[in-house]
Amino acid sequence: MLLSRRQLLAAASASLLAGCTTRYAQPIPSPGMPYEPYQPSGPRIPEEYLRMYAAMPNERFPIPAVDLRKVNPIYYRQVVPYSSNEPTGTIIVDTPNRFLYLTMEGGRAMRYGVGIGRAGFAWGGTARIAYKREWPRWTPPAEMIARQPELEPYRNGMEPGLANPLGARALYIFEGNRDTIYRIHGSAEYWTIGTAVSSGCVRLINQDIIDLYNRVPNDTRIVVLQGAQA
Template sequence: MLNRRLFLASAAATLATGCVSSRQVAPQPAGPTYQGRPIAPEYLQMYRAMPEERFPIPAVDLSKIDPAYYRRLVDYYSPEPAGTIIVDTANRYLYLTMEGGKAMRYGVGIGRAGFEWGGRARIQYKRAWPTWTPPAEMIARQPELEEFRNGMPPALDNPLGARALYIFEGRKDTLYRLHGTSEYWSIGKAVSSGCVRLLQQDIIDLYNRVPDGTPI
């Protein structure tokens, strides 16, 4: 009787073990993901927090941004000379052309319907942590901006963000800018009042790559 009980207990344990070992658990990604796909470590580093900035910039939540809009070096053939900024408004990309058929590509947000700009111009100058002064026309449309008629001090919530590049046609200020934004959800969309917005980390990268006078 004792041997039979041991045999039955051993058989039950074997069956139980078999049930456990045959169960397959899907491996879980070790880090952040976008729609279930792991985000490569180089992008996490690229869009890291920047506590060294005048106003510390938080890391970008890349799980909320389509990876198609992450900054990357791409093949890009253009008749424009190296060092030209090209904004592809239809596809929401900004390219900085380079030698050898390459370009640095950035995802951008652009002007909504009725606020688009197109043409050839140049970056007259650039500013780190700029003051934002809304045009009179904008204040007329949005009276709540009256308090900033003489300028909004730099800060993370300043509409121009961490950097701004000022677009001129000849000697005329177009009033359009390339600038930073913390509104990650606006990248890849047409939402602004005509300016071209990049993630804060991307506008800092572009700012460091281009001099005053860069054609756009």
């Protein structure tokens, strides 16, 4: 179903009040998904994942390797069996379980671990990716600057870079021609994947958002599942 006007306004209000940042938030564990990072003396991390999350020195802003000991292995990028009535190439956000799926042929999907807003994604339904940006600028809302005056230097936008809350890539979510104010974006804070820490946007490890960015075109359908829907 399409987002209702009430849902859209609630989503916009929540994002305007907080923006896509986690600097002042504390992680909340995913329900049913205990945070179990690898320990140095624990199992050896498979080479395929070390390569998948290796440093990306050729990016505009070189991205360091992910310390996979700090990420629950369930959230590593992987192809999984996935049954859905949605067409191939649809993005499905499973909010309760902190997964993003990109549907593929043959009853499969590419699955990514995500972090979500502290209050959960404020809406559920269908929308589209109106456009994408590499190394986007981030502009904190005026309400956020009023609460956190130290953000005043970024009133007209924060330059792209590893410290930018939107990370290496951003996908902009619209309902029809209306901006929901929500984004799917990258994050250098890979240890927060699987938790509720952002202000409403869906965040991925930078290596994962680059992979997703390269797989989906503009106007990609996105479905956000809440609670019993997931």
